[in-house]
Amino acid sequence: MILLGEIVINIIHLFFLIFMTLPGGEISKRELHFIWIVDCSGSMRDDGKIQALNYAIKEAIPHMQRESENNIQANLLISALRFSTGAQWIIAPTKVNEFKWTDIEAKGETDLGQAFLLLSEILRIPPMTERGLPPVLVLLSDGQPTDNFKDGLEKLLSEPWGRKAIRVSIAIGEDANMDILQRFIGDNERQPLLARNPESLTKYIKWVSTVVQTASARPKSQQKNYDGFISNVDIPKPPEMLSGSTDVW
């Protein structure tokens, strides 16, 4: 009878069980820095480009948040850097769930080199963590650098984390200097994405903020021609842009 009493106690445990959790904690994740590098030069005022950009990034945020929810590997931190006359950090590294985009305005020069210099200062340990994932750098520009971008780029690529970073560039309109955007990417396998209209800009921004994020962080299915030796991170193909054209920049 004593032992049956033991089972009796078990019924009480049914109530306990509701509150019982298993031991341990969340799986340990690595830091993943995602950095927007945004051209705010005067020419971005033309044809509402800056408005389209503000809109596109805001549109991408919920998708970015949802994508990172399924991420078992990365703690996504988003920051933003703007360049026009000089360059400034406008958003410090922020957890994806708390990330908010404040509309930016366009005026001034295109000091891309300054932006690269500023970037190179943070792409080292510290301030980067000892245990991270390759950062994602997304450059958005519509024109020609007005300063010495070469030195800046060189400095950026001299930092191990700058070299290891997934670098993506989006040209806003036909006037952007594709050559420079290509040199930023460095990898000849991939080309800058050319956004000819607001619709494709929105699409590319959504793509970089979800798919590219997961290429660095959550491992995605890899295609059969995968070759683990060439690139640093395997990046899926950008969305296919077929003529759904609206206004053209």
Next chain:
Amino acid sequence: MISKTKQVNNTHEFHAGEPVHINGLNIVCNVEKGLGSGTQGKVYSLISPDNSPLVLKWYFPSMATTEQYDILKSLIQKGSPSNRFLWPLALVNASKKEGFGYVMSMKDSRFKSFSFWLSRKVDPSFKVLLTACFELVQSFHLLHSKGLCYQDLSLNNIYFDPENGEIRIGDTDNIVINGEDKGNVIGTPKFMAPEIIVGKALPNTQTDLYSLAIILFYILFLNHPLEGKIESSIKSLDLPSMSKLYGFEPLFIFDPNNDSNYPDPAYHANALIFWDIYPDFVKRIFVRAFTNGIKDPTHGRVRETEWQIALLALRDSIYYCRHCGSENFLVTDSSVFEKLKLPVELGGINHEINVPKQNSTVERVQNNSVCWNPKCKTMNTRILNIQIDDRSYIALNHDTKIFPHHIDPDRKYDFSSPVAEVSRHPTDPQVWGLRNLSKNTWKVGKANGDAIEVYSKQSFSLVPDTQIDFGSSKGIVCY
């Protein structure tokens, strides 16, 4: 200025409300909304005539290959191995759209991605997790026994119900006949077998077995089996370092012969905590999966049937701590348990595999009968259980049910309806019994030597040394 963005009219995209003719099912649905896009295509929810929840996956033009079309055709023809798979139901072509797509059932919202568990956003019990693991193994066993291979098994395409452990398997459109070398995926990095990463193999059923073992370890230990000290010493986990860690130099964190990748308590505390909780037979099977299973992809991997036995034995051993109610695992030293040491029973097995000794950085539970809950640590003794023949034992809790699986050797893995359940005496709540839910009459030998018959719907008192003849097997109540 820019005018308002017009309706997307790409030839491979759908907009809300657009009709979709599904000839294979003889119905016309309407697109409800886009659910998201992946690397292969875009997925839409559909409004169907009978309100059955369907989704449409439409491939990007570059992914809409003839090979993919043929794979889908063959999968639809074969039919789903079980309702656990979100299987293609019908191909879809649309005259004005480029490429093709297919429809499948939508998974119910109660199914969550396992990432919710790994991020501790849901709070399942061990019983639920083990049920989910068992269902996964069982489903892939079924798939593989049909000669099919999944190719891209990872935590990204499986889902579970945190309430009961029922699972669903998505992304079934890459499933091919094993060895045919079709499809355009080779896997997901942390889940890919080393021989694929080093370029020696393409996905096949053996590599599926490896991915399955990774998933089981992730679910039960909340850690990747190869992520220990070596991983935490890597500053930037990029593709080259991943190829090394998971492909060229894979080393199990609990490798008994090499502790250079032992978990780092700062980052891999989960692995250490859970390693201490599970009984030795569980540790042993994982050691085999990630030592022999890595060295010898053809013969060294743990088979699904072995996982099934181990996972169910573990689930049957759950008892609730008498003090705090936490689920603990009963380890008996009886001969029955000796036989449960899977490797011995199933052949092909290394008797020499020892479970590695632990260091003392994290507080350790020495005895399995001491509750693992750090706030409790109650010593549990005399845990009531029933041993069935010399095969297995089941810890008896207030909510324990016994199934044909346990008592009928011819009905292994049959959990359709219980044959017995722990029950309470109708007038004396102090008395617990085992109720006969089967149609058969049990012959019960009481501890005092008396023999009684227990008919359907009747119960007998659970007293140690009581013997039960279920017909197909015999049990004895122990503690």
